[in-house]
Amino acid sequence: MFLITTTSANAETRAVAERGLLAFKTCAMCHTLDKGGKHLVGPNLYGIYGRAIASAEGFTYSNALKQMNGIWTTEKLNRYIARPKLAVPGNQMPFPGLTSPHLRADLIAWLKTNPNSYVSPDQTLNTLVETVDIERGQDIASACLACHAAAQGAPHRIGPNLWGVVGRDIASAAGFNYSERLMRRTGSWSIETLSAFFLESKKFEQGSHMAFARLSKPEDRAAIIKWLKSLKDDQ
Numbered sequence: 001m002f003l004i005t006t007t008s009a010n011a012e013t014r015a016v017a018e019r020g021l022l023a024f025k026t027c028a029m030c031h032t033l034d035k036g037g038k039h040l041v042g043p044n045l046y047g048i049y050g051r052a053i054a055s056a057e058g059f060t061y062s063n064a065l066k067q068m069n070g071i072w073t074t075e076k077l078n079r080y081i082a083r084p085k086l087a088v089p090g091n092q093m094p095f096p097g098l099t100s101p102h103l104r105a106d107l108i109a110w111l112k113t114n115p116n117s118y119v120s121p122d123q124t125l126n127t128l129v130e131t132v133d134i135e136r137g138q139d140i141a142s143a144c145l146a147c148h149a150a151a152q153g154a155p156h157r158i159g160p161n162l163w164g165v166v167g168r169d170i171a172s173a174a175g176f177n178y179s180e181r182l183m184r185r186t187g188s189w190s191i192e193t194l195s196a197f198f199l200e201s202k203k204f205e206q207g208s209h210m211a212f213a214r215l216s217k218p219e220d221r222a223a224i225i226k227w228l229k230s231l232k233d234d235q
Helices: 006-027 074-082 101-112 122-131 134-141 191-199 218-229
Strands: none
Touching: 006 101, 006 191, 074 101, 122 191, 122 218, 134 218, 191 218
8 A cells, every 4th residue: 555645745736736737828828717707719717627518608609519418527628628629529619639648637637626817837937947057957867868869860769869859849850669649749849848748647658758757846847958958059
């Protein structure tokens, strides 16, 4: 039997909240969170968990969502956020879906706490990356080098070569056999996506980065990202 201490439980709760906040960044382009907040392209999401579907007063829903029954449960939110067009054919949500099950779980767990405000984490994260000591990042990254090369033109190892990874499309290093889970991800390795990735809890698989321990401290994530940013031609 394993005992979870109050300290470790609180730390995990904070980590989930931080990851959920990062995951909500995409949602924030179309939704507000504050109580009584205005609708944007999508409805205000205050109190969304457990709320009747298509019930936000003053928002014009698609007929497809109006015809859904029940409330927004974990299962329904997970299916809808993953692939809105497949979950509810005919709905008008332009978002293509959040493919990572880890990010969806964190986002839903955060929404269940009924957050009533949203402040983009970008500014804080970017400030940390600019101000943190790169030598700290290099020390943390020593664990990465057990599985990754970090020199221009070096061959891949257990993991792909990290040279030029910041800004590179996800799962795009030529010649490396990525996991199916990573192949399903879209976008590039930005500061935000790297930070979220380092926070995830994942099982090990090739190309999944999971021989590496999760980085729960924002300062550690910022430090290793700063080191990764240095792996390019003009540095």
